[in-house]
Amino acid sequence: xxxxxxxxxxxxxxxxxxxxxxxxxxxxxxxxxxxxxxxxxxxxxxxxxxxxxxxxxxxxxxxxxxxxxxxxxxxxxxxxxxxxxxxxxxxxxxxxxxxxxxxxxxxxxxxxxxxxxxxxxxxxxxxxxxxxxxxxxxxxxxxxxxxxxxxxxxxxxxxxxxxxxxxxxxxxxxxxxxxxxxxxxxxxxxxxxxxxxxxxxxxxxxxxxxxxxxxxxxxxxxxxxxxxxxxxxxxxxxxxxxxxxxxxxxxxxxxxxxxxxxxxxxxxxxxxxxxxxxxxxxxxxxxxxxxxxxxxxxxxxxxxxxxxxxxxxxxxxxxxxxxxxxxxxxxxxxxxxxxxxxxxxxxxxxxxxxxxxxxxxxxxxxxxxxxxxxxxxxxxxxxxxxxxxxxxx
Numbered sequence: 001x002x003x004x005x006x007x008x009x010x011x012x013x014x015x016x017x018x019x020x021x022x023x024x025x026x027x028x029x030x031x032x033x034x035x036x037x038x039x040x041x042x043x044x045x046x047x048x049x050x051x052x053x054x055x056x057x058x059x060x061x062x063x064x065x066x067x068x069x070x071x072x073x074x075x076x077x078x079x080x081x082x083x084x085x086x087x088x089x090x091x092x093x094x095x096x097x098x099x100x101x102x103x104x105x106x107x108x109x110x111x112x113x114x115x116x117x118x119x120x121x122x123x124x125x126x127x128x129x130x131x132x133x134x135x136x137x138x139x140x141x142x143x144x145x146x147x148x149x150x151x152x153x154x155x156x157x158x159x160x161x162x163x164x165x166x167x168x169x170x171x172x173x174x175x176x177x178x179x180x181x182x183x184x185x186x187x188x189x190x191x192x193x194x195x196x197x198x199x200x201x202x203x204x205x206x207x208x209x210x211x212x213x214x215x216x217x218x219x220x221x222x223x224x225x226x227x228x229x230x231x232x233x234x235x236x237x238x239x240x241x242x243x244x245x246x247x248x249x250x251x252x253x254x255x256x257x258x259x260x261x262x263x264x265x266x267x268x269x270x271x272x273x274x275x276x277x278x279x280x281x282x283x284x285x286x287x288x289x290x291x292x293x294x295x296x297x298x299x300x301x302x303x304x305x306x307x308x309x310x311x312x313x314x315x316x317x318x319x320x321x322x323x324x325x326x327x328x329x330x331x332x333x334x335x336x337x338x339x340x341x342x343x344x345x346x347x348x349x350x351x352x353x354x355x356x357x358x359x360x361x362x363x364x365x366x367x368x369x370x371x372x373x374x375x376x377x378x379x380x381x382x383x384x385x386x387x388x389x390x391x392x393x
Contacts, residue, residue: 008382009047012114013061014072017106017373018164018310018348021070022047022061022383025118029073032393036087039393041098044071044089046385051096061383062091066304069093072107076120082135082142083122084115090269090304099269102213103136105313109172109373112145113154117377126152139213146173156376163284163349164310169374176317176369179211186211186364188255192327198250201243207329208255211355211366212317214271216251217329220300227277227298230285230347234300234307244302248273272315274301278333284349285309295345296323297333310348317369319344320353325364 010028014020022044026034033040045051048069049060062069073087088107090099112132115121124130127149134143148155148170158170180186188210196206196216207217220227234240249264252271258264276299281292301308301315311319322330323342334342341354356367 004386004388006384007387008384009043011047011381011383012117012377013379014107014110014114014375014377015165016104016108016110016375017162017313019067019070019104019106019313020063020378021068021072021104021107023072023074023110023114025120026073026075030390032390036100039390041089043385043390044098045091045096046389047071047383048091050091051094053094055094057093062093064093065309066090066306067106067309069304070104070107071098072104072111072114074111074115074118074120077133077135079135082133084111084120084132085135085137086111086143087137092268092304097266099267100138101267102270103139103141103314105174105176105212105315105317105371106373108134108136108143108313109145109174110375111143112147112172113156113375113377116147116154124152125149141179142177144175144177146175148172158374160372160374162374163286163288163346163351165374169376171372172374173372174313174370176212178365178367179317179321179369180366184210186321186325186366188214192325193329194254196247196251196254198247201246204247205329206251207322208251208271209318209322209328210255211321212369213312213314214252214255214257215301215315215318215322216248216255216271216273217322218247218273218275219329220275220277220298223275225275225277225300226280227275227300228280228282228345229300229307231307231309234302241305244273245305248302268304272301272303272312272318274299274315274319276330276333279345282345285347286349288349290345290350294343295350296335296342297330298345299330300347307347311344311346311351313371313373316351316353316371317355320355320369320371321357321366323353324355324357
């Protein structure tokens with residue numbers, strides 16, 4: 001009989017937008033896991049229930065989808081004029097690795113409330129809106145979260161609805177400040193539209209953008225889709241998923257995110273791949289009717305090899321920024337005009353996003369991108385993992 005015991009770790013299980021995950025205050029982690037590295041990764045993998053060859057995460061807190069296999073680490077910020085540093089880890093479901101290369105825009109909405117709960121924000125207002133200044137350490141960017149407060153505590157309940165979430169909650173506005181620095185390229189290839197050649201599959205028109213999260217936008221009709229597909233239409237088709245992953249890998253090469261094609265296998269979180277189409281009416285996964293008059297275009301995106309049930313928050317930023325730059329595939333489907341907000345349709349419904357774009361000497365820069373989400377604590381207490389998970393470190 002094994003003498004291995006379990007260790008308990010303070011944790012909070014939270015929903016943010018259309019995602020949920022395990023949240024940790026870094027000082028609450030075992031000392032070996034308070035620094036980035038293999039010990040931290042193994043601890044978080046085990047807590048979430050990965051790697052699971054059955055793909056179910058039965059022995060952990062994960063929900064066996066890309067939207068529910070996530071971990072967030074937060075600590076008092078080391079950066080001037082920020083309240084907290086925020087690290088996001090996308091947890092692979094069936095493989096033993098974590099991807100720290102990007103951000104989760106949906107869970108970003110829960111970082112502010114979690115930081116306030118942990119006492120990491122100074123001079124919290126009693127009533128009104130508390131601005132939490134978040135340093136997203138993965139991508140080295142600032143996020144401002146506008147968190148509603150009631151009697152010194154986060155107001156979680158409210159009447160704000162998000163398509164893809166069954167229940168109403170309080171609105172949390174997010175601003176992604178300068179999601180692409182002036183020294184960075186909003187369009188890393190230098191083009192608004194590229195020809196993306198994928199050997200054995202074809203050549204596709206593509207807009208590749210770095211705002212929010214590196215994203216590859218393709219025309220739905222070039223892929224043989226309408227752009228109104230729901231999850232099962234794509235995720236039940238193994239050949240289609242393999243095709244998307246191959247296109248994503250070649251897109252990552254063209255974006256300069258990887259040097260060898262095989263590297264895409266260990267960089268599953270980024271880049272994202274999405275397909276876009278003109279506005280069309282459709283029935284969302286909830287049964288809700290989405291009218292062509294409600295939206296500017298349709299967008300479907302994949303995350304961790306599967307069509308997302310709604311839309312990733314960071315991809316929403318990419319959509320908003322691409323739509324606001326005349327000449328991109330996304331913008332052309334919206335009518336090709338200058339704009340600062342759009343409403344797009346996704347498998348669960350609709351979402352409004354906005355971006356402030358400036359053009360200087362022929363180069364585009366993003367001052368900020370914005371959207372609204374909501375967040376709620378689901379469970380607060382301890383998560384348990386077998387002690388041998390990090391004993392060897």
